[in-house]
Every structure is written in C-alpha cells, then in structure tokens.
Amino acid sequence: MKKSALLLALALVALAPSGSAQAQVPASSEQPAGAAFDAAIARADTFPNLRTIMIAQGGETVAEEGFGEYRTDRAANIKSASKSLISLLVGIAIDKGLLEGPDQLIAPILEDKLPADPDPRLSRITIGNLLSMQAGLERTSGGNYGGWISSRDWVANALARPFEDEPGGNMLYSTGSTHLLSAILTRVSGQPTRQLAREWLGPAGIRVDGWERDPQGIDLGGNQTAMTPRSLLAFGELYRRGGETAEGERIVSAQWIEQSWTPRTQSRFHDGLYGYGWFISEFGGERGYYGWGYGGQMIYVIPSLELTVAITSDESLPSGRGGYVRDLHRLVAEEIVPAARSGPRG
Numbered sequence: 001m002k003k004s005a006l007l008l009a010l011a012l013v014a015l016a017p018s019g020s021a022q023a024q025v026p027a028s029s030e031q032p033a034g035a036a037f038d039a040a041i042a043r044a045d046t047f048p049n050l051r052t053i054m055i056a057q058g059g060e061t062v063a064e065e066g067f068g069e070y071r072t073d074r075a076a077n078i079k080s081a082s083k084s085l086i087s088l089l090v091g092i093a094i095d096k097g098l099l100e101g102p103d104q105l106i107a108p109i110l111e112d113k114l115p116a117d118p119d120p121r122l123s124r125i126t127i128g129n130l131l132s133m134q135a136g137l138e139r140t141s142g143g144n145y146g147g148w149i150s151s152r153d154w155v156a157n158a159l160a161r162p163f164e165d166e167p168g169g170n171m172l173y174s175t176g177s178t179h180l181l182s183a184i185l186t187r188v189s190g191q192p193t194r195q196l197a198r199e200w201l202g203p204a205g206i207r208v209d210g211w212e213r214d215p216q217g218i219d220l221g222g223n224q225t226a227m228t229p230r231s232l233l234a235f236g237e238l239y240r241r242g243g244e245t246a247e248g249e250r251i252v253s254a255q256w257i258e259q260s261w262t263p264r265t266q267s268r269f270h271d272g273l274y275g276y277g278w279f280i281s282e283f284g285g286e287r288g289y290y291g292w293g294y295g296g297q298m299i300y301v302i303p304s305l306e307l308t309v310a311i312t313s314d315e316s317l318p319s320g321r322g323g324y325v326r327d328l329h330r331l332v333a334e335e336i337v338p339a340a341r342s343g344p345r346g
Contacts, residue, residue, distance in 0.1 A: 036342055037063040040335035047331075049296055049314045049324055051076065052229045056237055056308045057340055059246060072229040075209040076312040079293030082225035085208075085235065086178045087131055087277025089185055089193065091256030092200050098188045102128030102259065102276070109184050113156045122159065124167045127184070130177040131276035132264040136165040140176030148176060154214040155183045171265040171274055175222045178277070179214070182221025193219035204245045205234035223294075229310050236299040236308035239289070261289050283329065284337030295319050300332055305340040 037055055041063055044053045051070040055063040066072050078085075093099045107114060107123045114122060121136060129135045138161035140148040151157040158176030165172060182193045189196055197208045210226030211219040227235075238245070239260075243252040263273035263280050273280040278289045288302040296313030309332060319325040 036339040037336065040331065040339055041065050043331055043335050044311075047313075047324070047327060049317055049319075050328075051312045051314065052310075054229050054233045054310045055336060055340075056233055056240075058306045059237070059241075061233070066229075070312070075226040075228050076232075076297065077293075077315045078225050078227050078232060078297040078312070079295060079315060080175065080223055081232070081291040081293035081297045081299055082227075083175075083178045083222040084277045084291030084299065085197070085225065086181050086185075086193075086221045087260055088235070088238075088252060089196055089200065090127065090131065090181055090276075091252045091260065093185055093188065093196075095253050095256065099127060099184070102126060102131065106130065106180065106184060109187055110155065110159065110180065113153070113159055113183075115156075115160045118159075119163055121163050121167055126167070127181070128264075128276070129167050130181050131260075132274060133171045133173050133177055134165075134168050134265055135174070135177050135180075136163045136167045136169055136172065137161045137174065137176070138164050139172050139174040140179075141174050145175065149214075152215055154179055154220075155216070155218065171267055173267065173269075175220075178222030179218070179220055183218050185221075186218055192217070193221065201235075201238075201251065203249055204238045204251050205231065206238065207231045229312050232297075232299050232312070233308060233310040236301045236310060240301045240303060240306065240308050281329070282333075284333040286337055288332070292319075292325065296324050296328055298325075298328055302332075302337065302340070305337065307336070307340045309336055 041053065044050050044065070045067060050067060052066045052072050053063065054061060054072055064072050090099065094101055104127045105123065106125050106127060125135050137158065138144065140158055148154060148157055158180055185193050185196060194208055194211045208225060208227055212224035213219055238251055239257055242254045243257055244250055260276040260278050261280060262275050265274050267274060279292055280289055282288065283302060286302050286304050288300055291299045295315040295317055296311060296319040297315065298311040300309040311328060313319065
C-alpha cells in the first residue's frame with residue numbers, strides 16, 4: 001500500500017466511533033485527572049509532539065487527555081509499538097499449539113520463501129531470534145526500509161538479505177523480523193494477522209483499526225498499525241494483569257509475559273535492554289517494560305505500581321535522534337512514577 005493510501009485509511013478509521021470492545025478501559029475524559037497526576041499532564045502539555053496520554057493504576061483510568069484536536073477514542077498509527085503486539089499474538093499462538101515455542105525453527109514454515117541457494121544459517125533462525133531481533137540478517141529498518149517495502153515480496157526479501165551476525169548474536173533491530181512473524185502466524189493459522197488480533201484480543205478490549213499489507217496481502221508485522229489510545233492502554237493493561245482481562249478471562253499465559261519481559265539482548269543505539277518485542281528499563285527506581293514506535297508511540301507497564309501509561313505522538317517526527325523519547329522516559333520517571341506511589345492500588 002502506498003503511503004498516501006495508508007494515511008487515508010488511517011484518517012477514515014480515525015473518524016469511526018469506538019466500539020464496545022473499548023469497555024475494558026473505563027473512560028474518564030469527563031472527569032478531571034486525579035490530583036496526583038495533574039503535574040504529569042501539565043508537563044505532557046509542554047511537549048509539542050505529544051498528542052494523547054492515558055494513565056491507569058490499579059485497573060482504573062486515572063488520567064486521560066487529548067491535546068488540541070486529538071482524542072483518545074480516535075485511531076492513531078502506533079508504528080513500531082505494534083512489534084509488542086506481534087509478540088503477544090505469537091505467545092497466544094504458542095499457547096494454542098499453533099507454534100511449538102521460541103526455539104522452533106522458521107525455515108520449514110517459510111521454505112518456499114527461502115533463496116534458491118540459501119545461506120545455511122537460515123536453517124538456524126528460531127521464532128525467538130525474530131522476537132528478540134537476533135536473527136543475524138541485515139536490517140530492513142533505518143536506511144534499508146524504503147528499498148525493502150519497494151520489493152515485490154517482503155518476506156522473501158527479508159530472508160534473502162546477507163548475514164551481519166550469527167543467529168542469536170547481537171541485536172539488529174529490523175521490522176523484517178517481525179514481518180516474518182506475521183507471515184508465520186498467517187501460515188500456521190490460515191488467517192490474516194489482523195483477524196487473529198480481532199478474535200484473540202477483542203475480549204481484552206484491544207482492537208486494531210487498520211493495518212498495512214505487503215504485496216502478498218500479509219499484514220505488516222511491526223509497523224503501520226492503527227489503534228486508539230484506549231486500545232493501546234488496554235493492551236498494556238492485559239500485560240499488567242498477567243495475561244487476563246479485567247473479568248479474569250485468560251488471553252495469554254503468564255509464562256509468555258515472563259518470557260517476553262526477560263532481557264535477552266541490548267540495543268546498540270541506546271541503553272535499553274530487549275526481550276521478546278519489549279524494551280526493559282528502570283523508571284524512577286522501578287522496573288518497567290515498554291513498546292516504542294517511531295515518533296513517540298509508547299506503551300509503558302510498571303507492574304510494581306500496577307501502572308500502565310499509553311502515549312501517542314506526531315508520527316512524522318523522529319523520537320530517538322532528537323531526544324524526544326528521553327523526554328517521555330523522564331516524564332514517566334520524574335512525574336508519573338512518583339505520583340503513582342501515592343495512588344490507588346488494586
């Protein structure tokens with residue numbers, strides 16, 4: 001899909017009313033934010049890139065704010081924060097027996113997409129290597145992204161790239177890796193990734209409103225995904241509750257969340273540790289886990305405080321190089337975490 005078409009699709013879904021699936025996160029936009037979080041909202045308002053912020057603690061939405069014309073019930077492009085979503089779907093597929101586990105080799109599943117003369121190391125790449133960005137293949141992100149999405153077959157192109165490290169080696173952040181996971185999910189289930197998200201995540205109040213597809217019709221794993229901030233918060237809350245809905249229905253195993261939040265590698269671009277689709281860091285002395293999308297699309301989960309924070313930002317501006325993501329981390333560490341320490345607990 002061309003960029004203009006994607007933007008149009010996102011604009012259309014943004015105009016659609018939010019569905020009943022959003023009920024998992026109680027809306028509190030008609031009530032003032034809890035006094036403890038007023039300073040955090042005021043500081044967030046000083047960031048010109050920031051569009052919406054939602055904070056939940058102890059299972060209750062304690063702050064919900066959209067700045068300017070932006071609203072928490074309108075879809076936003078969460079960009080690479082959707083890599084954490086792909087990790088969730090992989091975990092559910094493992095729970096359901098559609099996949100064997102993180103150690104399962106990917107070559108037999110994608111055999112018809114391998115190069116004619118494949119590098120032997122392709123036979124060693126596992127599901128876990130893709131989740132932790134340790135496949136060893138040349139990245140499709142960064143400067144390689146445009147050429148990759150211009151190719152006729154994104155799956156075959158990702159698998160045909162030269163190796164820059166051994167499988168299980170250093171972290172090589174690549175949307176191609178999560179797109180391979182989307183292709184694998186589609187292969188083993190016989191359904192598009194978006195349909196799996198709709199069926200598996202709907203009971204938790206998580207709804208994907210739009211998803212770009214590759215030339216073969218496979219939903220782009222790890223980018224260009226539309227979701228309301230309320231759904232993004234519901235996604236974080238599912239992890240915060242250990243994989244259950246607010247009503248106690250099991251969506252994904254607690255074991256998978258533990259595996260996803262186990263540090264496995266570290267980015268070469270910053271100090272963040274990385275598990276299966278989640279970054280791991282400290283915020284104000286508390287261990288936290290976060291998904292991060294280009295421009296500053298963020299989902300933070302800090303279990304020790306029963307705290308979840310969802311942030312959407314201008315998707316057209318970088319968040320890493322300019323330091324904006326560090327501003328968001330400081331917002332969480334310096335304002336939200338201290339306020340949460342005196343806030344409600346479940």
